Amino acid sequence: MEIRELLAGAGCDGWLCVMEIDGDGEVHAGSDEPVVAASVFKVIVALEVFRQAAAGELDPRERVRARPGETTLGPTGMSVFADEAEVSVRDLVTMMLTISDNAATDLLVERVGLDRMAATLAELKLTGTAVPYSLGGLLDSIAVDTGLATWRELMAAHHPAGPPDEMLHASRALRPEHSIRTTAGDMARLLKLIWLDRAGPAEACANVRAVMGQQVTRHRLAMGFPDDVRVAAKSGGLFGVVRNEVGVIRFPDGRRYAAAVFTRAHRPRAGENAINAVIGTVAAAAVASLRR
Template sequence: MTDDIEAVFGRAGCEGALCVKSLDDGAAICLRADESVVPASVVKVQIALEAETWFVDGRLDPRERVTMRAADRTPGPVGISLFEDDAVFSWRGMVVLMLTISDNHATDVLLQRVGVDAVNTTAARLGLTGTVLKSDLQTMLDSIGQDIGCAGWKDSVDWASSASAEELARADEQLFASRALDPLQGTRTTPRDMADLVRLIWTDQAGPVAACERVRAVMARQLTRHRIASGFRSPVRVAAKSGSLVGVVRNEIGVISYPDAADTPPLSSPELCRARTMSRSAEPSVLPPHWPSPRFGRKARKEPPGIGRQLPATHELSTFTCMRLGMFTATGKGFRSRRSSRCGQSPGLWGGQLLSVLLSTTKVVAVLG
């Protein structure tokens, strides 16, 4: 089994790790499930759980209006990060933005309110021993800019717009050594922890029942549908959270529920290709759309990548979690010098292939996004 899974990761040009657990009987499939990884935006599920718990406990009024000044925006390719004017949202509205379109600024405003310590305390209470949140997104992005020799993130964006090819190539090398991309220095988690987090949310053990219900409901509305969701057809239900960081990290955590695995097979590769061609959704990322991606030496893109465009040959698939009324987590790290024909395919395609491998040998459903 693990050899088959390794082969799927290999065809994608990545190293991988995963942890699959069934909610039905606790059966598990693991591949480097305790490896520390960079969570990127999947950490937003933890922040959402904390905020929703505060709403239920009465520590925070979910309907309270908050004014967000345009000058204070955390960088990002979607949502409030792109607003040119001040905006007013409720706390619970920010949770929706954070989980459905991965809004970076909404995330930071929520995190500033509940606090990094509170999120880490909850992680410890839930037994997520390999999960630590170090900072908000703005601080993390600024650390990337600093690690390539700039004052911060904004300064690095301004510098990259006029830097020479040689300077961009040098920054490219420095990027991979940045603190934000090192789980031993920055925010970190493990596949097993994310699998456990999702299991606890889906069984109402992560916090108040109303808080868990709310997180489940909003995760089911994530806009990104070309990752885990691309491997399933109706009546399968998908609830997920994607995560990306500077074209190097690509993550997915989520839940796959359906009545009968035998009656609901995954899409075949040709069907996945057609689904990808029809879709026009783009995965939200921590990276602003004008930033050179996936590395400094690459040409800056004018818009987020759509379905069918090539993925970077170098990327890290950090933390994936799904459930078939059960639970799955996977993580992987790409080889920088390795290229394969599979690298140009959507994660939804080879994720569906991994799903096929797992379905052929076990009742537990797993999908890589």
């Protein structure tokens, strides 16, 4: 069955790119079409942090304060802390990539700069990817669409249930041209460069690989592969519509594959388990065709 037919059968549209890391083989479906990145863009943030650290421009042990009421909201990590916390830059990266902490992400974005991330994307020729604002900026854009100034105001106005789905699903944040965006091809190429030590200094690439290998969730790409296949990944999702995952799959024989799968549900918040599972299914099918 065609990859996009598999995705449609699970209740979503989808975009995929799988590349051999140590060869030229590639399987793709809509890999150059723009998609909402959601939290997979955090791989770019991590790479920029470690590139600047390798260049001596920042100290990964530098302490950063996260203050409740000032940090970016989100469902995990310091985003939900009740008290002030102080952690190192490198531990912020760990929080960002392992549990997708939004507060940690924006503290890092502020530290490294959107302009520097844009320059790195241009250097790596990832022309389909753009990070025009922080996660806080993305969330605030949703509030602006409703006539309010900030995401905090929007959340307070709809406390405790949160904004209604129809309000969220009508926002610009779910349209690639107005959101943090990428393509499946760009993300697979980025991972390939990181795993080949070509996305920056070898030390920086190794640090990104190490933290990606610690992601807590294992219910998307990893579900498509046996237990002896190692998967280092970063997932992302937005409002029950967008569900994505990018990662590198390493087989016991040493062969490695960079995979990027992006999905958009036909019905918001419906079929989450089926869509999560099909991400692993289509990645496994693509890898199997390359291995043949």
